[in-house]
Amino acid sequence: MRKLSPVFMISVSIAVAFILWGVIAPSHLNRITSDIQGFLTNNFGWFYLLAATGFLVFSFILVVSPVGRIKLGKQEEEPEYNYLTWFSFLFTAGMGIGLVFWGVSEPMYHFHYPPTSEGVEPASQRAAALAIRYSFFHWGLHPWAIYSVVALALAYFKFRKGSPGVLSAAFEPLIGDRINGWIGSTINVIVVFATIFGVATSLGFGTAQISGGLSNLFLMNNTTGLQMMIILVITVLYMASSLTGLDRGIKILSKTNIILAVILMMFLLFSGPTNFIMNSFTQTLGGYVQNLIRMSFQLDTFIPESTWVEDWTIFYWAWWIAWAPFVGSFIARVSKGRTIREFVLGVIAVPTLFGALWFAVFGGTAINLELLQGVDIIGVIEDPAQGMEVALFVVLQEFPFGIIMSGVAIILIASFFITSADSATFVLGMQTTNGSLNPPNSVKFIWGIIQSSTAAVLLWSGGLEALQTASIIAAFPFAIIMIFMIYSLVKALQAERIPPRRMKQYDE
Template sequence: MKKLTPVFFISVFIALAFILWGVFAPGNLEDTTGAIQGFLTEQFGWFYLLAATGFVVFAIFLVFSPIGRIKLGKDDDEPEYNYLTWFSFLFTAGMGIGLVFWGTAEPVMHFFDPPTAENIRGEDDAAAVALRYSFFHWGIHPWAIYAVVALALAYFKFRRKSAGVLSAAFEPLLGDRIHGGIGTTINVIVVFATVFGVATSLGFGAMQVGGGLGYMFEGLENTLTTQMIIIVIITILYMISAQTGLNVGIKILSKANIYLAAILMLFMLFSGPTNYIMNAFTQTLGSYAQNLIGMSFRLDSFSLDTGWYEGWTIFYWAWWIAWAPFVGTFIARVSKGRTIREFILGVIAVPTIFAGLWFSAFGGTAIHLERELGTNIHGVIGEVGEEVALFELLQHFHPLGTIMSGIAILLIASFFITSADSATFVLGMQTTNGSLHPPNSVKFIWGIIQSSTAAILIMSGGLEGLQTAAIIAAFPFTIIMIFMIISLMKALRTEKIPPRKPRKE
């Protein structure tokens, strides 16, 4: 415990203060954070849109720039992990549990409530727009946000041999001041966003597992007691995993996630309307590319009704930015030895394609069933919640649907474990001055804080307020990211660009 920094103690104090606020005044927490978040999205939606798109442009610039040949490490360093392991890490830490949660629900919700700026001329247009915006919200933009943070951390940690904390990326701009109050503030914001972002995801994950179990076992209700039991079991499992380190627990579970997700997606692809799914994927991919610039800047300002975009696009951009410190730190840790070009292409392109296939398979099938068979998945979402959309869809594929529901629950639980495990690792790094192997005792403390936060706030009803509090942290962190890019470019200008590799004859 000798490695603990002031960031640890300040962050623990803030976390406990917010937990107590959520326990004793959940309504006040939700109202207060909701008012702040509402103000930010209404008044600064343009800022989130410009910033997120700016991160995409910066990432594309690095891919095509000679800078892309620079390695994240020494010039002779080789990647620590093969492509399969590396991609499984990206998938697990980035948004795996979110894809399972929203893969069915979001396209269906967009189908029945499309963006107001789109000229919808019937169900065909509504279906096309629903999938296109699902691709948009889970595609290039979020992964570019993650890539920017991860790149800065990996570059300074592995090439400049700086501490593996976010404040270290500001040394070219701030010099030794990163070791003072400014650096501590940056790192506390990182820990704040990570703790509360992951804790709320754990809470919603527990609700989805409970909803799935309720679908599978008649008489088992998704009650508060059920959710508490799920959190306790998952906590025990991920704490065991956390003690084994990055190369055992997280690595094994990340690969298991990929296999389970592939099984589930292949089942839906071949049991569902296969031709429709692949046609939808192909067409939506083209439509997404064609409309990317317009969607990136769209707020529907001239209709004076920006509610849809504030509730979806801007909310998502803020949520991805809030998650960027956690995901970026984890991705940076597993990306040593890759060139900047290889890193950005891997972090952005592969997950974007996979997410598109996922939404086409599950969201596309759900929309197809709603239109062709008159199913009521949308009605169930409105009555019960988004967490049961996947299980409602799987019920239409007897007799294997029940088995697939079981696999889906296993996948959610596995994502649950790896997300929490990854977060304890990141929190351990950020509060021990960037140690690549944070002490198990520190990871244990953060693991207990995360699970306790989720459990207490589910019981008190303050979970959504805390989720909003985490997203509020995205506003200052967006500004931090902008200056991080400036600092990174200042450092990259001093680099000697490696020569191109000669082509093989």
């Protein structure tokens, strides 16, 4: 515990205060945070759109620039992990639980409540095309570009410059030794704050979906008591995993996640409407690329009664920015030895394509069931007794072996739950022990208990939405931090000596 920084005590105090607020006065917490979030999204929606698109443009510039040849580490160092392990880390830390939770629900929402600016009839064929395209958009290039910016800055300064693995270290070219003062501590506290509540709410969603799946599969009552039992069991499992270290627990579970996710996706692809899915994937991918610029700057400025962009796109951009400290820190930790070009392409392109195929398979299947076969998926989603967490299982059980695959889905969600929480305890340990790449187990244990306690308390008091909103509020100052981080990174890269191109060797 001797490596603890002041950030640890400040962050723990904030976490405990918010948990108590959620327990004692959940409605008050929800009202206050909702008011703040509403103010930010209504008055600064343009800022979130410009910031997210700016991060994407910056990432593209790095790919084509000569600085792309610079390694995240010494120029002769090789990557620490092979591509399969690296990609599994990216997928697990980035969006695992979210893809499973929203894979059916989000396209169905857009299908029945399409973007106001598009002027299409709900539940129509045109609405179906838009539903999958906007799901691609919200889970595609923009969020992964946001993650890549944070991860690249952390990895560059840690492995190339030998700086501590805390986010404030990326600002040394701008503010010098003041990163060790109150400015640096403030930056790191915002990082920890966003991580705690971002991960806790995702764990809450994961718990709700596991309990929803179990109740649907075994005809059990989906009670709060069942959710508390699930959190307890999962906490024991992920704490055991976290104590084994990065190269055992998280590594093994990350590969398991990829295998289970591919099995589930391939099952639905080939047992479902395969031709419809692949046609929708191909068409929507083209539509996504074609409309990327327009969607990136779309605001319902001239439709004042519409809140669709605020409720979806701006909400998502803020949510991804709030998640960026956690995901960025973890991606940075596992990316030593990659070139900047390889890193940016890997972090953005591969997860984007996988996510697009995922939504085409799950969202396309659900839309096909409603549009062509008359299955009422949206009725399940909007039913208070069932909800979004049950939609995936309703879709799976429309096909042969659906009950078995529902069991696989529950295992997958639990596995994602474990690895997300495990990764988060690792990142929180790093950020509160001055950037240690192997934080003490005692620190990880404390953060693990705080995370699970936060998720449990919020589920019990109904305050998940309020804490999710609170973490998104942290996205506003962090977006500003990211802009200055880019400036600091560019300043450091300008002082680099660009490595020469590698020439192919030919045997005589």
